[in-house]
Amino acid sequence: DGGITQSPKYLFRKEGQNVTLSCEQNLNHDAMYWYRQDPGQGLRLIYYSQIVNDFQKGDIAEGYSVSREKKESFPLTVTSAQKNPTAFYLCASSVQGGMETQYFGPGTRLLVL
């Protein structure tokens, strides 16, 4: 089955620790995205990538980093510089251009210990 997978479902971070969230897709999509969702709020764009080896900052990139070494994979690292990392993180992918929607993974809930 084609789709987007995210792991883990729940992740705990200690103070000062970097953690990496995984996102993999087998839809052959060029574009991938990372969003953060806080309670009662909409999705805010962290980073996006339109093609392998290229990515751009979204609206709230501070304290996060990404890489796009393979078309299928777009991992997100939440660094210790992100002071309020507790949130629901959603990864999405889409084809480029047109009226194509973004398809979302099941999400990772990050909690700070």
Place this chain on the structure above:
Amino acid sequence: GQNIDQPTEMTATEGAIVQINCTYQTSGFNGLFWYQQHAGEAPTFLSYNVLDGLEEKGRFSSFLSRSKGYSYLLLKELQMKDSASYLCAVKLTGGGNKLTFGTGTQLKVEL
């Protein structure tokens, strides 16, 4: 900046019709999406409008007026499973499929 407004919460009765409004002010417009999101789950695609008018898809319809910066999602024959958050998102011009999301409308369907 980008601004997308939706009501925070709405309540409706099973079997009824509900309209969820979305107004937007964005620097560029290349289409508007509606997503449904159940608590703790990923958003799922409902509809896409890029031209003015009504798009109908089963129990769900979506309307767009570009000149007014306005869209609505119409849900008919409401079912309990329609209780969810409904997200309005605008696709911006200028590269990629970047979306800007509203805060979402939490719909509660009651008996």
